Amino acid sequence: HYEAHDGPVTSLSLDPAGRFLATASVDSTLKLYDLRQGQLLYTLRGHSGAVGCVAFSEGAGQQQLFASGGADKLVMLWRARLDAVVAPGAPAA
Secondary structure, eight states: OOOOOSSOEEEEEEOTTSSEEEEEETTSEEEEEETTTTEEEEEEEOOSSOEEEEEEOSOOSSSEEEEEEETTSOEEEEEEOGGGOOOTTSOOO
């Protein structure tokens, strides 16, 4: 069971490898989940209103990019080091 948004989810996107899920919501946040570990990694704030869409870039590499668009008429680019996420207790690569 994943920690939910405080409002309806408006969009979701899987990273190209299918491990991470990003969600957008009318509560003005994005959430990033690790599907392998079954946990919420981050709650991201930046939009001043509802977030209507989120999408990962197709590129792979050390830093994954994703974008969000909101009712505040902003498109935000987010960068995450998803390759650095490891299971609790596991050695980092």
